[in-house]
Amino acid sequence: MELSVGGEYGIVIDAVGAEQFAWLRERAYAGWVLIMDEETERYCLPRIERYLGSTPLVKIVVPAGERHKHLDTCKFIWEEMFRGGVGRRWCCLNLGGGVIGDMGGFAAGTFKRGIDFVQIPTTLLSQVDASVGGKLGIDFYEVKNSIGLFANPQAVWVDAGFLGTLPEREIRSGYAEIIKHALIADEQQWSELRDIKDIRGLDWPAVIERSVDIKRQVVLKDPFERGIRKALNFGHTIGHAVESYFLHREDRLLHGEAIAIGMITESWLSHETGDLSAAALDDIRDYCLRVYGHQHVPEASFPVLLDLMRQDKKNDTEAINFTFLEKPGEAVVNKTATADMITRSLAYYNSLGS
Incomplete structure (x- = not known):
């Protein structure tokens, strides 16, 4: 192919x-x-x-x-x-x-x-x-x-x-991007993924082709990330900051593990500030926790994470730029959230591990 x-x-x-x-x-x-x-x-x-x-x-x-x-x-x-x-x-x-x-x-x-x-x-x-x-x-x-x-x-x-050649943890890390592609652009694929109990048995060539095609179509519309391509950053504003924070710690997170945290927190922001339903938030939260488990994010790190988000290259102004979900399969770009809302999203994520 x-x-x-x-x-x-x-x-x-x-x-x-x-x-x-x-x-x-x-x-x-x-x-x-x-x-x-x-x-x-x-x-x-x-x-x-x-x-x-x-x-x-x-x-x-x-x-x-x-x-x-x-x-x-x-x-x-x-x-x-x-x-x-x-x-x-x-x-x-x-x-x-x-x-x-x-x-x-x-x-x-x-x-x-x-x-x-x-x-x-x-x-x-x-x-x-x-x-x-x-x-x-x-x-x-x-x-x-x-x-x-x-x-x-x-x-x-x-x-x-x-x-x-990869350990199972690396496979799960990459799978986060497949989840992301479905959530931003393919509601049908998201529905199919939610029914998967064990990703080890997936038909990887078929899954890869479908996921790559989603990204390909987005890139064709916006090759230099001036508009709709920012949809591919769903889960990454908070996720990248979390990944950077944990990078030099003994409990370092892989990329997809951090992005799973980002998808949960940014789905919460999508619900709190936009149109994402409580039921959709629950589905995304439950599925990401099922695949990736829960990693506590120290509350003392929240100011550091906010500083990292402010340095994010997607920001056009002093505001922190996000991609939110209107519903699974539909993303909206160039959304912002206050520092207080972002902190509350991280607190929400931490509460899931208690």
Whole structure:
């Protein structure tokens, strides 16, 4: 299956193999850069290594994890590119999860004013969300993705076979983006997801295709996030702040776990300030708690979280910008909430664990 993003690039949902690499060779690049982290080098590289052939290749391995998604790691990538003789007619292959896709794409998009790149996402999170849409970047000043750019890949190769290399917790993390896509744009899919008791038995290629297509359609309408594309940030204003806060703690949260907190709190805000029904809020709350459990957010962190939200790149003014739900399947962008309301939403979430 291949989905086109406005003729700019294709998203191939299939096993990565000889066909994709033959397509890449036909483009006659001078060489390839392969960016991966320690985990994907160990678990994912063997799946594609036999297709690399004799094309000049520079392999760059970086530490795994969101805490390494920063300028120093990019500096290392750029230095390795220079040492390897990488030029403008090279192509960068980003083999990994959302961190590698975001950071590898950012490094490629800025190296010598930009070289081509291909996304090969290996986590569920990156397959349904991070690899699609051309948003690239790194974390800076403790704010997620605050330095970056828009640049489209030459292709995205989505291979559900890579999911077999992941622990169950990582699968659940990526599943949060599937929930989000359904809540903002596909009421029927949300109804289907609510009936799923165990996500381990899902037909992942079919689920991934449906979720990717939701994001693809939103991106086509608003490639530079000036309007409706902000709907994709549902759950992320609070969720990103929570993720950043927990990043350097021993009880660190994965992205999807933090976004689940964001979806519950932002659904509560949608109900308190807008049209989302109490029944819909209850459904979203109960489902997210069933999949992700409950993680207490220390009350002492609330001022820190608010400061992180104020730094969010989606804000156009001093107000904190949100996407709210009118009902499952329908989102409304450019909504705001007061600091008091946001604090109350976090208190509401904490009360669910008592």
